[in-house]
Amino acid sequence: MSKITVFETYDVRFPTSQTLDGSDAMNPDPDYSAAYLRIRTDASDGLEGHSFVFTIGRGNDVQRSAIRALAPWFLGHEVEPMLADLGGLWKSLVYDSQLRWLGPEKGVMHMAIGAAVNAMWDLRAKREGLPVWLLLSKLDPEELVGLVDFRYLSDALTRAEALDILAARQSTRAARVDHLLSDGYPAYTTTPGWLGYSDEKLVRLSREAVENGFNQIKIKVGADLQDDVRRMRLARETLGPSIGIAIDANQRWERREAIEWITALAPFDLAWVEEPTNPDDVLSHAAIARAIAPIPVATGEHGANRVMFKQFLQAEALGVLQIDATRVAGINENIAILLLAAKFGVRVCPHAGGVGLCELVQHLSFFDYVAVSGSQEGRMIEYVDHLHEHFRDPVVIESGRYRVPSRPGSGAEMWGESIEQYSIELL
């Protein structure tokens, strides 16, 4: 048995607002940041559990303090029973009767729980010598459903139905692992489309995206319709008819405004429309989805928890489900969401970018392909080429596809030098 001896948090901020990387209609000047957690044990292997919550700057100190508040659940506790029951750990945190008041299951406290749970996944994967995607892909269906909390899901997905979904894919998992190892997984790129970029930069980066093998790009919209029409025309002219163009309004519109704006941009052939309005608004997303069909609505990076995703699926309010690696309460809750998507037959195309989100979320898509949906059809992971150099195991993109990582762990671990250089102390 070993015990957790260190539970350290950091407020890591990268000054990305200086270059307008990551700029969109709601987020004009983000400073990509990580409320970072490092867990150490007294085991002789020296292995650590790393994780973080992605934020965009101000408030990263608040997110850090929420993670730090979870230290009593970990410091001094035995590691092995926790790693053997990460579903139980999840419930002990999410249903802590006092902490729950701070959400419930949403916002700063919920994301902090996600970071704590994910650090334990990182440690478990390192102990087993496997990347998280492969660790998850080796778990049998019973252990996987044991990680998921089915409370509040039973009107859409029961434990038995989840078991059936997983069992149906189990015998063919090995072939999909081989396929991932040889061919990777599709990506699309948001690099060309930030709102702060000039037309020249948009065209140049769109051209480079095609040269680099991407089959889809994404363009930020929603600040000014005439600007959007001009930029969409430039992008479509540059890319030709066969490359997908998704648009992302980052919650900018009202319900009716969304429908009018999307209708005006529809002639440019839209792969999907992302975050047309407030991310809590299931009913407006459903109305927009009906109005703009067959163009699919995509959302999820601000989806607070599995109950919100359940409703978006029940209401047919999204056609592309975008999980995020650090918004919900960790890998466990994202497994629940992947199972819900499979039950409803909706494709999952994760949100990534930011800092480290590509490194994390790829594991979930690979696991989904191996064990849950069994398909790459219409599925792709967002890719943005920022800040990967700070990670010990940066994502590798070749010909527009993610290559699978082979290092053990979750992908969260930053270089110590990066943590040191970009950490600040506000408290």
Place this chain on the structure above:
Amino acid sequence: MSKITVFETYDVRFPTSQTLDGSDAMNPDPDYSAAYLRIRTDASDGLEGHSFVFTIGRGNDVQRSAIRALAPWFLGHEVEPMLADLGGLWKSLVYDSQLRWLGPEKGVMHMAIGAAVNAMWDLRAKREGLPVWLLLSKLDPEELVGLVDFRYLSDALTRAEALDILAARQSTRAARVDHLLSDGYPAYTTTPGWLGYSDEKLVRLSREAVENGFNQIKIKVGADLQDDVRRMRLARETLGPSIGIAIDANQRWERREAIEWITALAPFDLAWVEEPTNPDDVLSHAAIARAIAPIPVATGEHGANRVMFKQFLQAEALGVLQIDATRVAGINENIAILLLAAKFGVRVCPHAGGVGLCELVQHLSFFDYVAVSGSQEGRMIEYVDHLHEHFRDPVVIESGRYRVPSRPGSGAEMWGESIEQYSIELL
């Protein structure tokens, strides 16, 4: 002109778990707490702005750190322009492009914004020498709609519709102010119904509730059906047929379970069923509401923001809307929610209890009666007789009705001695 010179926060915790006051099926052992804020200025009047976020113990330090993170928006800033445009202040905080990522508009960061905004309301009311309810009741409709953010509401309520609602009540406001001053506002009591209480205590407190003039009590349910049947029978036998009994499951049930459980308790004549399931689950609440009609569903104490309330109303998922004084982003957002309720013709019966929630939320119901709904019919404010002694202006209940407070301010101000005695330092 004066400037804000002090922005102090406190982690105030009362050890209520020792007596099982406040115990329910999801919250067995709350320690009622306040992440407390005190703002001081360099004005010669010496007036201060006080506010807090109510929590139930662990994590109150996280809530406090979120409030503290807002200090740069206040410290050193001029007071008068802020007080003259509290709608603008609200938007500058809620739409801060970086902070917004931490919600958006939910959880710890959103509640912190509420505390900061409410402290300025407290200060403004003290400067004008009015309790907040009367200050609000004196604002003309134009100023009131200027406090509200209609973004994401336009599919349910426009600024023009809100103006119409307010204008229709304006000429008759004075009579309702007089009525409040003479007769107060109806209350109901949750004091008898905590889950941790013995049958004997339930019966005794139920009898006392009637003797004290209350026309409705509330009983916590959801842990064990046979216990609930026994307790409901005891309560109904004690109270007779003419006193209302609401039940509160505190999110305990799944959709189908809720319908079955409520059906089993329906013979005892239920005034409403509160929080039957997860508070984010609009669609399940709507299904439960259809199944148990005409018994109304009540919810709101965990309603994260105005967009969630909008959907509950659009989906007919609640029949009793329970605003909470410190869950959403302050008085401004609660005005938006009161306007939405008026638009949909749904009665508002606030959540209170906790520590200080009665003191705060009464102002919103009084304002609603004077200027928004114009009615007390079917409306009542929750009352629990705990911890009022810590407040400078404790609520006064007579014959089952709230008497209006006359001291200037919002009701949030605790005695300095209470703050000092119950504050802890975790950071």
